[in-house]
Amino acid sequence: MKKLVLASGNAGKLREFGQLLAPFDFEVLPQSAFNVPEADEPHVTFVENAIAKARHAALQTGLPALADDSGLCVSALGGAPGVFSARYGGEPKSDARNNAKLLADLASIKDRRAHYVAVLVLMRSASDPQPIIAQGEWHGEIIDAPRGDGGFGYDPYFLVPGTGMTVAELPHEEKNRRSHRGQALALLIARLRLGM
Numbered sequence: 001m002k003k004l005v006l007a008s009g010n011a012g013k014l015r016e017f018g019q020l021l022a023p024f025d026f027e028v029l030p031q032s033a034f035n036v037p038e039a040d041e042p043h044v045t046f047v048e049n050a051i052a053k054a055r056h057a058a059l060q061t062g063l064p065a066l067a068d069d070s071g072l073c074v075s076a077l078g079g080a081p082g083v084f085s086a087r088y089g090g091e092p093k094s095d096a097r098n099n100a101k102l103l104a105d106l107a108s109i110k111d112r113r114a115h116y117v118a119v120l121v122l123m124r125s126a127s128d129p130q131p132i133i134a135q136g137e138w139h140g141e142i143i144d145a146p147r148g149d150g151g152f153g154y155d156p157y158f159l160v161p162g163t164g165m166t167v168a169e170l171p172h173e174e175k176n177r178r179s180h181r182g183q184a185l186a187l188l189i190a191r192l193r194l195g196m
């Protein structure tokens, strides 16, 4: 099996990517197994941050690397919180503070359109001139009162059109099937089927 380093310490992501990429002969290993510290994410776009994380992991390990970056973009806020989604309400990061800030920002705004974004980058080496980039978007709207206890982050406030439910109310498998991350992964896998 070919080793692939995941530029994340998240155990859930490691398990999910490991299962999905095993058929392509990849053994997915966390960057912590190589003592790779977290990369800086200095950019204002998801794709630039995902590339920076993947390149950092590939450079430090000499292995192919996979990175992801994701967040929420609200149309009336010019795409905020965007790449700052995890820490929108300040440090230390807190879903409750992030959601409180989002609702305060939207208090007098009628246009509640928003979308989640996920970008995946798979780099064969740190100098790969053509990394595989897969992006997913999930569109919905932000409501004022939270509903549901599934998911995480902004999910209790993110209403999924056509379902009458927030992401936090959707069954887990349904979220994975429809989500920005699920879509990006499906695209990445389709691309891998064509050969790396």
Ligand code: IMP
Residues within 6 Å of the ligand: 068, 069, 070, 071, 072, 085, 086, 087, 098, 116, 151, 152, 153, 154, 155, 179
């Ligand atoms: P990360 O890229 O997994 O670190 O996610 C960045 C931030 O975006 C998270 O901390 C959440 O605030 C937000 N986010 C990304 N994906 C989701 C999601 O599926 N549901 C809710 N919030 C999300």
